[in-house]
Amino acid sequence: xxxxxxxxxxxxxxxxxxxxxxxxxxxxxxxxxxxxxxxxxxxxxxxxxxxxxxxxxxxxxxxxxxxxxxxxxxxxxxxxxxxxxxxxxxxxxxxxxxxxxxxxxxxxxxxxxxxxxxxxxxxxxxxxxxxxxxxxxxxxxxxxxxxxxxxxxxxxxxxxxxxxxxxxxxxxxxxxxxxxxxxxxxxxxxxxxxxxxxxxxxxxxxxxxxxxxxxxxxxxxxxxxxxxxxxxxxxxxxxxxxxxxxxxxxxxxxxxxxxxxxxxxxxxxxxxxxxxxxxxxxxxxxxxxxxxxxxxxxxxxxxxxxxxxxxxxxxxxxxxxxxxxxxxxxxxxxxxxxxxxxxxxxxxxxxxxxxxxxxxxxxxxxxxxxxxxxxxxxxxxxxxxxxxxxxxxxxxxxxxxxxxxxxxxxxxxxxxxxxxxxxxxxxxxxxxxxxxxxxxxx
Numbered sequence: 001x002x003x004x005x006x007x008x009x010x011x012x013x014x015x016x017x018x019x020x021x022x023x024x025x026x027x028x029x030x031x032x033x034x035x036x037x038x039x040x041x042x043x044x045x046x047x048x049x050x051x052x053x054x055x056x057x058x059x060x061x062x063x064x065x066x067x068x069x070x071x072x073x074x075x076x077x078x079x080x081x082x083x084x085x086x087x088x089x090x091x092x093x094x095x096x097x098x099x100x101x102x103x104x105x106x107x108x109x110x111x112x113x114x115x116x117x118x119x120x121x122x123x124x125x126x127x128x129x130x131x132x133x134x135x136x137x138x139x140x141x142x143x144x145x146x147x148x149x150x151x152x153x154x155x156x157x158x159x160x161x162x163x164x165x166x167x168x169x170x171x172x173x174x175x176x177x178x179x180x181x182x183x184x185x186x187x188x189x190x191x192x193x194x195x196x197x198x199x200x201x202x203x204x205x206x207x208x209x210x211x212x213x214x215x216x217x218x219x220x221x222x223x224x225x226x227x228x229x230x231x232x233x234x235x236x237x238x239x240x241x242x243x244x245x246x247x248x249x250x251x252x253x254x255x256x257x258x259x260x261x262x263x264x265x266x267x268x269x270x271x272x273x274x275x276x277x278x279x280x281x282x283x284x285x286x287x288x289x290x291x292x293x294x295x296x297x298x299x300x301x302x303x304x305x306x307x308x309x310x311x312x313x314x315x316x317x318x319x320x321x322x323x324x325x326x327x328x329x330x331x332x333x334x335x336x337x338x339x340x341x342x343x344x345x346x347x348x349x350x351x352x353x354x355x356x357x358x359x360x361x362x363x364x365x366x367x368x369x370x371x372x373x374x375x376x377x378x379x380x381x382x383x384x385x386x387x388x389x390x391x392x393x394x395x396x397x398x399x400x401x402x403x404x405x406x407x408x409x410x411x412x413x414x415x416x417x418x419x420x421x422x423x424x425x426x427x428x429x430x431x432x433x434x435x436x437x438x439x440x441x442x
Contacts, residue, residue, distance in 0.1 A: 007432065014186075014431050021185035024177050025196045031074040031170065032197075036163045038155045039071045039135075071135060071150065073170040076127055078178070078193050080171050084119035086277065088112060093341045120175060121168060128167035132160050186431070187424035195420040198413050229414075232393070236418045239386050242271040244379050246372070251356045269376060272383040273343065276415045278334035279391050282327055283412065286312055328388045335384035345372035390415060 009015045035041045092098040092112075101108035136151045155163075174193060181189030209225055245266040290312050293305035311322040349369035351357075358364045362371045391412070 017186045034073045036166050038159050038163050076171050080123040081120045084116045124168045124171040128164045132163050191420045244269045248357050274335045274338040277338050278331045279412050281334040282330035331388040332384045339380050345369040
């Protein structure tokens, strides 16, 4: 492994790409610690120590690397872009114009990317306005569980507009940095920025486990959780690499004096075909009732709001049984839902038939679509169960180990880190093979 790293840095163009990627990631992390004008940075620092995943904004804070709860220039992180991408992907199924653009190849994809950018800016304006208004006028327990004045009292409407503009500009810069990594660096830029945000919280979370564990023997719990994390990483890598390869044979055809076709390939259907999207959907949906309760009844005077906070929010003892069961079931539902809208067996069968392809033993056309649908439904079950089980691991750890509201391994964090890490290593390996005919991993 170390030899492969050395070989990567000995290759001039690959070394430049790696250094450029690391430099952009460093700038991204620097921007996450620069506060927005009008924010009391001293109060923010005193409140950050009490911040945890119990906040209603915990998912966005995770993707921003803690920048959200610090109200920094990059407070919104990459979340507006992720939301915009998911919305455009879902609208592709509904709006025929977007579906046509998707089928037009690179030109159509460039147009969809442009729409994604516009929608990202719109979402950034909405999210930054809501965040600033919440920090200024809303229930302060949404921001780090802090009841102090985070934004200076003398900040007026004009200054708040400037704060919103700074946050939206920060989101635009993040999009630009991600595209720079994609064009001039190594790997997918947006994915690597998410990777950087999540990985930046790992050291603090691990040390927090050692300091706050109530089981006694902090180092024993600390090392035990690290060992459990390594096992989880291996398990996630094993599942993420798993796929069902459906063989496809293309018939030979003669054009003039030349014979074309006759090749064989396969359709790879991953065990985790949905990726991390079901986890994000389920987390976001379950956060909405808690946010509504905190806004509608900030003092907890009504029974319904107290129940929502206790049963769907996080307490000192972790998440409740209601939340865990609802989270598990929602992930299963969204896994099947997302796979159903992103993989169309009828479209795949039609494309195969158009180009003379067929699955051995299966007739072309409708029988092929039915066979693909059968395989997809069978393989989605273990993938959905895997996602749900990985996602509830932090809840079990919080309940059993009392880790102070922070558990780095499991759920969205480990799925994204392992997925992005595997994809980046594959890209480095492919570039090494172009130069040395030898892969990154032997």
